[in-house]
Amino acid sequence: EVQLVESGGGLVQPGRSLRLSCAASGFTFDAYAMHWVRQAPGKGLEWVSGVLWNSATTGYADSVKGRFTISRDNARNSLYLQMNSLRAEDTALYYCARDIGVVTAAIGYWGQGTLVTVSS
């Protein structure tokens, strides 16, 4: 069974940093692209960042480019999101997500999310 468990969320002041983690299990982690998707309270979904299986390619939403860094450790079956210079508008539930297939790039699996609140 595919499991994605996020951690690292919490309350943080504007301008500070936070690192999210996602522990993956139940599948061959290093075969799949992985993503972070967020959802602000009462709002829609926003793709934040993605990384291919070998970390050779990463991508970011314009809203976080230059502030957030995605990484993965295939030996530890883990995905990370380093978030710097946090803003109030980064407040959201952050989901870790996996492509449905090795080739097919739609998101097929989601964690339950970790809440990030940016406030003074």
Place this chain on the structure above:
Amino acid sequence: IVMTQSPATLSVSPGERATLSCRASQSVGGDLAWYQQKPGQAPSLLIYGASTRATGIPARFGGSGSGTEFTLTISGLQSEDFAVYYCQQYNNWPQTFGQGTKVEIK
């Protein structure tokens, strides 16, 4: 790529058909997915490749379209289908979602 969904809210009676639209600001080929999200839950994949149902998705959910115009059709709406639906393009990074269509009970 900007994804625009319409309508924002769709009021439908149980048993009726719902038709949801999604438009891309430029061609995404067939790299279009539809997700369903219920309150307090993570999204779940319904359709990928514009028209392929994900595992376990009932046949009343159908996707069509290519390029810039896409449609999700739900035939014979059941009580568990009232939710918010999002389209997403994964043809180009950054991937982008539409703003969602809420399907509510009429």
